Amino acid sequence: DGATLDDLVKRDSYEVALRVMSDEELYKLEMERVFAKTWLLLGHDTEIPNAGDFVVRDMGEDQVIVTRDRNNEIHVSLNVCPHRGMKVCTAEAGNAHAHRCIYHGWAFRPDGSFIGAPVEKEQMHGNLLTKDKLGLKKARVEVYGGLIFATWNIDGPSFDDYLGDMKYYLDQLFCRTDSGLELLGPPQRFILPCNWKIPGEQSGSDGFHTLTLHRSLMEGGVMGGTPESIYDNAPGMYGVDVSCEQGHSLRCLEAAQTFKMFSDISFEGKSVEERLQMLPPPGITKELIPQLFNNLSPDQVEQLATIPPQVGGLFPNILVAFIFAPRTDGGSSGALALHTYVPRGPDKVEFVNFIFAEKDAPEQVKRDMLQNSIQQTGTSGVIEQDDADTWPQIMRNARGVVSKDITLKYQALHGHERPEGWKGGGLLYPGFTKDDTQWNWWMAYYNLMAEA
Numbered sequence: 001d002g003a004t005l006d007d008l009v010k011r012d013s014y015e016v017a018l019r020v021m022s023d024e025e026l027y028k029l030e031m032e033r034v035f036a037k038t039w040l041l042l043g044h045d046t047e048i049p050n051a052g053d054f055v056v057r058d059m060g061e062d063q064v065i066v067t068r069d070r071n072n073e074i075h076v077s078l079n080v081c082p083h084r085g086m087k088v089c090t091a092e093a094g095n096a097h098a099h100r101c102i103y104h105g106w107a108f109r110p111d112g113s114f115i116g117a118p119v120e121k122e123q124m125h126g127n128l129l130t131k132d133k134l135g136l137k138k139a140r141v142e143v144y145g146g147l148i149f150a151t152w153n154i155d156g157p158s159f160d161d162y163l164g165d166m167k168y169y170l171d172q173l174f175c176r177t178d179s180g181l182e183l184l185g186p187p188q189r190f191i192l193p194c195n196w197k198i199p200g201e202q203s204g205s206d207g208f209h210t211l212t213l214h215r216s217l218m219e220g221g222v223m224g225g226t227p228e229s230i231y232d233n234a235p236g237m238y239g240v241d242v243s244c245e246q247g248h249s250l251r252c253l254e255a256a257q258t259f260k261m262f263s264d265i266s267f268e269g270k271s272v273e274e275r276l277q278m279l280p281p282p283g284i285t286k287e288l289i290p291q292l293f294n295n296l297s298p299d300q301v302e303q304l305a306t307i308p309p310q311v312g313g314l315f316p317n318i319l320v321a322f323i324f325a326p327r328t329d330g331g332s333s334g335a336l337a338l339h340t341y342v343p344r345g346p347d348k349v350e351f352v353n354f355i356f357a358e359k360d361a362p363e364q365v366k367r368d369m370l371q372n373s374i375q376q377t378g379t380s381g382v383i384e385q386d387d388a389d390t391w392p393q394i395m396r397n398a399r400g401v402v403s404k405d406i407t408l409k410y411q412a413l414h415g416h417e418r419p420e421g422w423k424g425g426g427l428l429y430p431g432f433t434k435d436d437t438q439w440n441w442w443m444a445y446y447n448l449m450a451e452a
């Protein structure tokens, strides 16, 4: 309707028009300028351990086949037959050394290259295009900590540039043991009636909603704090929020303080090893502790033991959740999960929940991690039930003729400040939770959307 990007994302007053959540033209532009440009999370390499294994996933509205070939390389190819546009792979997952289109039978290798067609002489009559031009369109792929990322932006920023300063913190969750992580089962998936940016911007580390939307969880002792003094004592409110210009963010919260709701422990005067023994990070058993020192720097281990990243997100559509939960022996099994919010049109999002445990962890710990994650951040989890109630209501308002002109307000902006002795990089926001990380998410969105 003639509105410019600056009318929608108001950089002078730190507001965003609510109608960004419902505008159909904007959605189409987002598919081109965000989802076809940036790196996107598709899955984990333990989903496709053998040659020929594949899963079908989405990059925005474009469906792709994620495969492993005989040389152990992972490929991401558009699931669109270059002959006449049919889906090449109609299954969601499986094993195949050739993907054969059901329409006219063209076949493709796991790396996307063209194998051949039935009655090939007749189908290729004229040979207008050589076989090397008939393969599936390929995305650029990067595997980090087993996580499979891909982008259509073949000459765009490297994956390292995309992660930026967040790698130091993410390594502590995804690259900390010798054998790495394992995805526990296929991801849980469900569709919610809301625009992808509603959960997307919340994953830019919205800390304030924990106090109110999730208040019942704190009152019940599920999520920190005490019923008497939730506002003073909620452990999820204090720490160091880390962010960067790429729009990612992580809230680093004190481990002992977070765990206080289950057991009163103090790290005072304790070495890093002693802290790890007292309260192993979620998913780490006492036997796995030495592996942390093999894979992380001493500073990273110290942070993981003391004030680990616990919740946040990667731009544009990933949530990171690392949750402490008690074990009967007094330690923590917890949960480690990632969500992606996959756009399904301007008013629908597919919520995809990936649940992890260390490959080398005992089976019982894996079961605990799975159970904790399902109960907390899964499709039926106590945390997501709250969020999934809110997002569709915001969406409904984004369509009202009057209400769509309301703005989202980011008033709690403080500016970044480096706490003394902090070892990691990034833009740092110490103390009580703030809005800065979410505003950084919107600035990353603005910058991509402003690029022609």
Ligand code: FES
Residues within 6 Å of the ligand: 081, 082, 083, 084, 085, 086, 101, 102, 103, 104, 105, 106
């Ligand atoms: Fe796939 Fe014709 S559309 S073979």
